[in-house]
Amino acid sequence: MGRVIEELKRFRELDIKYSEGRIFGSMCSSIHPLAKEIVSLFLETNLGDPGLFKGTKLLEEKAVKLLGEILKNKEPYGFIVSGGTEGNLLAMRVVKKMKGRTIILPKTAHFSFEKAKEMMDLNLVYAPLTKGYEIDVRFVKDYVEDYKVDGIVGIAGTTEFGTIDNIEKLSEIAKENDIYLHVDAAFGGFVIPFLPKEYRRKEINYTFDFSLNVDSITIDPHKMLLCPIPAGGIIFKNSSYKRYLEVDAPYLTETKQATILGTRPGFGAACTYGLLRYFGEEGLKKLVKEVMDRTFYFKERLEREGFKLLLEPILNIIAIEDENHIETCKKLKEMGYYPSVCFNAKALRIVVMPHIREEHIDNFIEVLKEVKRD
Numbered sequence: 105m106g107r108v109i110e111e112l113k114r115f116r117e118l119d120i121k122y123s124e125g126r127i128f129g130s131m132c133s134s135i136h137p138l139a140k141e142i143v144s145l146f147l148e149t150n151l152g153d154p155g156l157f158k159g160t161k162l163l164e165e166k167a168v169k170l171l172g173e174i175l176k177n178k179e180p181y182g183f184i185v186s187g188g189t190e191g192n193l194l195a196m197r198v199v200k201k202m203k204g205r206t207i208i209l210p211k212t213a214h215f216s217f218e219k220a221k222e223m224m225d226l227n228l229v230y231a232p233l234t235k236g237y238e239i240d241v242r243f244v245k246d247y248v249e250d251y252k253v254d255g256i257v258g259i260a261g262t263t264e265f266g267t268i269d270n271i272e273k274l275s276e277i278a279k280e281n282d283i284y285l286h287v288d289a290a291f292g293g294f295v296i297p298f299l300p301k302e303y304r305r306k307e308i309n310y311t312f313d314f315s316l317n318v319d320s321i322t323i324d325p326h327k328m329l330l331c332p333i334p335a336g337g338i339i340f341k342n343s344s345y346k347r348y349l350e351v352d353a354p355y356l357t358e359t360k361q362a363t364i365l366g367t368r369p370g371f372g373a374a375c376t377y378g379l380l381r382y383f384g385e386e387g388l389k390k391l392v393k394e395v396m397d398r399t400f401y402f403k404e405r406l407e408r409e410g411f412k413l414l415l416e417p418i419l420n421i422i423a424i425e426d427e428n429h430i431e432t433c434k435k436l437k438e439m440g441y442y443p444s445v446c447f448n449a450k451a452l453r454i455v456v457m458p459h460i461r462e463e464h465i466d467n468f469i470e471v472l473k474e475v476k477r478d
């Protein structure tokens with residue numbers, strides 16, 4: 105066995121480690137030490153055959169219940185799945201069966217909806233963005249008055265900018281027109297509810313949960329809850345949505361299966377429950393405050409060096425204006441730094457995850473200055 109491990113270690117050494125402080129474009133981070141212990145406990149569990157793993161299935165149900173509490177839903181129905189992509193795919197599966205195939209969504213929508221379109225033959229209508237990079241609600245309101253729309257997608261914490269669509273207004277449109285509303289809070293779900301008041305702005309509507317007329321929400325533990333991959337979350341308003349998801353699964357210990365993955369790990373559910381119990385509301389508020397403090401340290405340092413941000417950070421995501429953002433990003437990667445780029449704007453994209461410390465920010469800014477000098 106030692107021979108195999110030695111060979112595998114040589115490959116692992118080729119990976120960049122979050123702890124090196126050079127990964128600036130990831131929405132994942134170093135997993136919490138507690139998670140490592142939970143993974144080893146639940147590594148061989150399979151939620152694809154829950155009758156064999158009754159304890160692990162109970163933990164998934166308890167994790168869904170705790171996510172329901174965060175999302176103001178007393179009777180949540182859902183799963184800990186492989187990621188935000190599977191969460192969004194499951195929501196689109198329900199929309200198509202329940203209502204139909206036309207979905208209106210913002211241009212900031214994650215590309216997982218393009219996968220859903222190809223897999224389910226959806227008709228996606230991309231709504232334009234406001235100057236604040238939120239979905240243009242007026243466009244949505246006008247469009248649904250003229251055309252049949254079956255589902256609306258709003259993003260609570262966009263991948264590119266961390267902006268928050270006005271879910272309250274979208275929920276009013278959805279209710280008035282009997283349209284399904286899915287909220288993609290894959291990233292924002294573990295940030296927005298815990299955002300300190302000093303980082304909340306009066307012009308932004310932060311409400312995105314089931315207190316509104318919302319049918320489903322994606323919320324990913326393997327992003328800001330520091331769970332190991334894979335751990336996505338999909339929560340529906342209640343168990344009435346079950347009938348649109350379940351297929352017969354004759355040879356399993358249970359006769360129905362709803363998720364896209366059949367055989368699926370149980371440690372994601374165990375880590376979600378374990379870390380939610382470990383952190384609690386105060387722990388998550390502390391974690392979010394830390395990354396927001398560092399986001400604004402980053403902002404101030406950048407602006408002091410003459411860089412311009414595309415918008416004031418809303419969550420722990422920074423967009424740095426750059427006419428040659430693709431080239432700049434390429435050069436930074438050649439120098440060993442890994443930010444990302446925006447799609448709907450000429451800007452470098454930075455996600456300030458917990459593994460990024462102030463000294464990493466200082467080093468990044470020195471390298472960025474060098475790249476921009478050349």
Ligand SMILES: CC1=C(O)/C(=C\N=C/Cc2ccc(O)cc2)C(COP(=O)(O)O)=CN1
Pocket residue numbers: 129130131132186187188189190192214216259261262263288289290291324336
């Ligand atoms: C709003 C939204 C997202 O920002 C998102 C992923 N985002 C970012 C995924 C990512 C993670 C680590 C990394 O190094 C690079 C990218 C997904 C898909 O989530 P996934 O399937 O878990 O990747 C859905 N919605």
